[in-house]
Amino acid sequence: MPALLAVSLLALALHAAHAQQVDWLADLAKRRANPLSGLRQITVAEQANVDLTGEQGVQNVAQLLVNWPIALGPRWSLVTYTIVTGTSQPNDGDGRVGGLGDTMITAAVTPTESGTLIWGIGPVLQIPTATDPALGSNRWAAGPAVAAYVQPGRWTAGALVENAWSPRESGAQNVSAFSVLYNLTWNAPHGWFVESNATITADWTADSGDRWTVPVGGGFGRVFVVGSSSFTASVELFYNAVRPAGGAAWSPSVSLQVLLPD
Secondary structure, eight states, rough: OHHHHHHHHHHOOOOOOOOHHHHHHHHHHHTOOOSSSSEEEEEEEEEEEBOOOOOOOEEEEEEEEEEEEEEEEEEEEEEEEEEEEEEEEETTSSSEEEEEEEEEEEEEEEEOOOOSEEEEEEEEEEEEEOOOOTTTOOOOEEEEEEEEEOOTTEEEEEEEEEEEEEOOOOOOOOOOEEEEEEEEEEGGGGEEEEEEEEEEEEEESSSSSGGGEEEEEEEEEEEETTTEEEEEEEEEEEEEEEOOOOOOOEEEEEEEEEEOOO
């Protein structure tokens, strides 16, 4: 009888521990989908831009994305979002060119406690780190950024909207760039999720027919735990339904995130 009681207690404890882990994974997956949630995230992503019109080859883009909140007191936080890009691409039919692109940093002030709408507002700054004119403007640029997200049930939907301009006196390769980093995520049980997470861009300095890039698609991924560390792995495929002349038609990508809960 004591042995049966001990086995029953152990089974109950294991069940409770499993349920707690499932709840924790679900909460982590939901926070991961919202960049204003206060979850620290470090992402390494690799994207291949395929079918470049007029070029034989593939553009490879590697990115390091760091989403890092900073407390500004009990009521407000500053959420920083940094993108460092490395690119390798065909060089006008003469081999390839590779190196760093310009670095983008967004800093959004957001309330620690919010209602249905989770929002943030602040500046975006482009730092001229491009190592080749083909890989970026290599100009300073800045502008406003606004983010808004909702999370009903298992869903997360929202976007980060930005526009950056370079000073008029910067000369060639002036910057007037608009972007919408949108996210639509459905979190399934056991840490799985289905997601469409991409960036719509417009280059206002280009001709009207070559300004927009509008990707359509999505993919899936999972939040998982290794030891005491939490990660996300995901794959996505996008078709650029609107794109400039010479732009990529298809863009498959893979990413790995390190999640750093409080």
